[in-house]
Amino acid sequence: MEKRIVHVPLSKEDARTLKTGDYVYLEGTIYSARDAAHKRMSEALDRGEELPFDIKGNVIYYMGPSPAREGRPIGSAGPTTAGRMDPYTPRLLDMGMGGMIGKGKRTQDVHDAVVRNEAVYFAAVGGAGALLSQRIKKSEVIAYDDLGPEAIRKMEIEDFPVVVVMDVEGNDLYKISQEMYKKD
Amino acid sequence: MVRDVDVKLLTDNIKEMCIEATHFLTPDMDAALKKATAEEEAPLGKQVLEQLQENLQIAGKEMIPICQDCGMAVVFLEIGQDVHFTGGNLMDAVNEGVRRGYVDGFLRKSVVKDPLLRGNTGDNTPAILHTEIVPGDKVKITVSPKGFGSENKSKIIMLTPADGIEGVKAAVVNAVKEAGPNACPPMVVGVGIGGTFERAAYMAKKALTRDVSVRSELPHIAELENELLEMINKSGIGPGGLGGITTALAVNVNTYATHIAGLPVAVNICCHVNRHAVRVI
Numbered sequence: 001m002e003k004r005i006v007h008v009p010l011s012k013e014d015a016r017t018l019k020t021g022d023y024v025y026l027e028g029t030i031y032s033a034r035d036a037a038h039k040r041m042s043e044a045l046d047r048g049e050e051l052p053f054d055i056k057g058n059v060i061y062y063m064g065p066s067p068a069r070e071g072r073p074i075g076s077a078g079p080t081t082a083g084r085m086d087p088y089t090p091r092l093l094d095m096g097m098g099g100m101i102g103k104g105k106r107t108q109d110v111h112d113a114v115v116r117n118e119a120v121y122f123a124a125v126g127g128a129g130a131l132l133s134q135r136i137k138k139s140e141v142i143a144y145d146d147l148g149p150e151a152i153r154k155m156e157i158e159d160f161p162v163v164v165v166m167d168v169e170g171n172d173l174y175k176i177s178q179e180m181y182k183k184d
Numbered sequence: 185m186v187r188d189v190d191v192k193l194l195t196d197n198i199k200e201m202c203i204e205a206t207h208f209l210t211p212d213m214d215a216a217l218k219k220a221t222a223e224e225e226a227p228l229g230k231q232v233l234e235q236l237q238e239n240l241q242i243a244g245k246e247m248i249p250i251c252q253d254c255g256m257a258v259v260f261l262e263i264g265q266d267v268h269f270t271g272g273n274l275m276d277a278v279n280e281g282v283r284r285g286y287v288d289g290f291l292r293k294s295v296v297k298d299p300l301l302r303g304n305t306g307d308n309t310p311a312i313l314h315t316e317i318v319p320g321d322k323v324k325i326t327v328s329p330k331g332f333g334s335e336n337k338s339k340i341i342m343l344t345p346a347d348g349i350e351g352v353k354a355a356v357v358n359a360v361k362e363a364g365p366n367a368c369p370p371m372v373v374g375v376g377i378g379g380t381f382e383r384a385a386y387m388a389k390k391a392l393t394r395d396v397s398v399r400s401e402l403p404h405i406a407e408l409e410n411e412l413l414e415m416i417n418k419s420g421i422g423p424g425g426l427g428g429i430t431t432a433l434a435v436n437v438n439t440y441a442t443h444i445a446g447l448p449v450a451v452n453i454c455c456h457v458n459r460h461a462v463r464v465i
Contacts, residue, residue, distance in 0.1 A: 023231065036302070066252045066292035075290055076243075076252035081333050081366045103333075104366035104425070125235045125424050126333060126368035127457045129252040130243035148304050149252075149292050161235065163228065163426060174365050177427025181226055182420030 008157070009057035010098035015120050018164045020171035026122070026160040030101070032063045034080055036150040037143075038088040045091065052143030052152055055097045059122075062102035064149035065139075066129070074139040074155070076129030079103045082121070086110050093117045101162055105174055114166050121166035123173075135160040186268045187321040191277035193465055194261075194325065198281025201327035201461035202257060203289035206249045209240060212395045213372075213458055216433040220370055220423075229428025233370075236423075236456060247290075251457045254291035255329030257282040257311040258389065264320035275313060283307040294332070314386065326393050328460040334371060334453045337363035340385055343447040352377060352449050353412060359451040360416050360432065365425020368455035372396060373416065373435045376450040378442035387438035388452035393460045396434035409435045433458075 006014055008028035018024070031053055033041065041051055062082050066075030082102030089100070090113035099120040106114075106121060114121055124132060138156040145151050165173045209217070217240075221233040243250040259278050271277075286293055286308035295309065296302040318324075339359045343351045356375055363371070376387025399406035412435040422428025433456065442448065 021228070023228065064252065064292065064294075066249045066254055067290045069247065069290050075292070076249040076254075078252050080253070081336070083366060103368065105364060123365070123424065123426070125232050125239075126365075127251045127455055128235050128239040130246065130248040130250055131235060131239040133248050133252075134242060134246075148306070149294070150304075163424075173427075174425055177226070177228065177422065178364075178420040178425070180420065181229075181422055181427045181429060183418035183429075184415070 008059045008098070010059055010120060011057065012118055015098065015118050015168050018120050018167055020164050020167045020173045020176065022164040024162060024164065026162055027158050028156070030059045030061045030155050030157055032061045032153040032155065034062050034064050034150050035084055036147050037152050038085050040144055042088050042091070053154065055092055055095050057096065057098040059099040059101060060092070060097060061155070062100065065133070074133055074136050077133045077136055078129030079124040079126055082106060089113065093119050106166065111166065111170055111172065115168065115170040118168040120164060120168065122162035123165045124162050132160065185321065186266055188268050188270050189323060189465065190271040191269050191274055192271055194277045194323070195281040195284070197325055197463055197465060198259060198278060198327055199284040199288065201325065201463060202282060202285025202291065202329060205327055205329055205459040205461040206254045206289070206291055207243050207247060209250070209457070210460065212397045214240070216396050217456060220430040220433060224423065224428050224430050226422055226428035228426045229423040229430060232423035232426060233430065249291060250459070251331060252292055253294060253331040253333065254286065254308070255331045255459070256295055257308060258328045258330050259311050259313050260326040260328070260390065260393065261313065261315045262318045262324040263315055264322045265317050266321035267323055278311050278313050279309040282311045283309050322464050324462065324464045326460055326462050328393055331455055331457060334363070334367040334455040337367045338388070338452045340381065340448065340450040342381065343449055344445070345447055347447055349408070351447065353415065355449045356412050356435070356451050357415050359453065361419055361421070363453050364421050367453050369421055369425055369432065370423055370430045370456050371432045372454045372458040373412070373432050374452040374454065375435060375437040377437060377439045377448070379440035379448060381448055383440055384448035384450035385452070387440060388450035391436035391438045392452060392454050392458060394436045396436065396458070400437055402439065405437050405439055409437050
């Protein structure tokens with residue numbers, strides 16, 4: 001099978017070509033944010049402030065890394081459970097967020113916002129933090145430094161393996177694939 | 185004969201064990217994952233398992249933690265009753281070992297000082313310490329850094345005697361189905377049946393530290409473990425929750441006497457990074 005590379009930030013044209021179940025490799029720039037950073041971004045928006053980065057077309061990676069050893073951009077860097085960010089996600093999608101990388105199920109509200117905004121929810125393999133670490137070529141904390149592992153990082157990625165879980169039409173791989181292998 | 189054990193020995197060992205457990209799986213876990221990779225039928229599921237194999241190789245070779253969630257450090261001490269600790273406070277020594285392991289080992293610090301006020305403690309302390317007094321003059325240390333993707337999907341259910349074994353099976357299988365992709369399958373499922381509310385949870389946690397290739401010594405429980413594993417692997421959840429026949433690698437069940445009115449069941453779910461290091465000093 002031919003290896004498919006997708007550039008991030010994600011254009012709407014690319015987003016529309018991605019189908020649930022596609023195994024693709026991301027290349028470009030992404031931002032990390034998890035629980036505490038989402039809470040702060042949401043509070044900033046409530047106060048009418050700008051987000052620490054331009055959300056349009058950008059992909060958020062739900063991830064908090066382990067510390068980098070000397071000479072490396074980042075430590076172990078696998079996805080965290082996406083569902084915890086669900087209360088904050090529809091608002092970000094409505095502001096133009098291109099997609100998300102995480103793992104695990106999402107709420108109906110997120111699903112609807114994905115469809116409404118033609119965004120994509122990708123899964124990276126949970127617990128593959130060492131492998132994914134090597135696909136991150138640069139990493140820089142750009143906001144909320146005091147949150148430690150939960151700070152927002154801007155990262156350059158190459159050859160970053162993900163699976164399309166939710167596509168622009170709202171198909172959900174978790175539902176489809178489990179039915180295929182269910183034996184009871 | 186009373187044997188003096190300097191608590192610094194605990195600190196030094198626990199430090200090393202935190203680093204060891206977060207970079208290398210035990211041989212039984214390694215073997216179970218290899219077997220699953222060979223046997224998985226789903227193409228995407230197989231790809232996930234192959235990625236995990238590559239991940240383990242990179243983790244050990246480059247000293248990058250297997251998973252960025254280096255967990256909350258759960259430490260079990262089985263203390264021989266003839267041991268006399270010297271040189272300091274036991275809990276302080278355990279926390280110092282965890283602190284050094286997580287700081288010196290480039291492990292992620294994931295502990296907040298208050299469950300509601302939050303605020304990262306910056307050194308992954310305090311640890312969760314469980315002690316048991318056993319015969320002898322040795323100390324068995326088990327360090328089990330527990331990730332919270334799977335911890336969050338764990339459950340305790342207070343069944344009644346009438347629910348019986350079918351109730352137990354339903355409780356375990358439902359917990360796994362509800363966990364699904366969020367708990368990073370293939371999982372290891374630790375189950376505690378009986379005792380009291382807190383004993384059931386403790387047994388479930390401790391069951392996760394048992395060799396995944398070893399079944400219970402009790403014939404009816406060994407049978408239950410096999411049956412639960414089969415039921416779980418029929419769910420279709422599969423590796424990464426992306427579909428397949430490998431949803432769990434093992435179900436380890438511990439039991440204890442209980443009350444005439446009760447049947448507590450605790451289900452502690454662990455992801456495929458079911459980590460622990462064991463040493464006897």
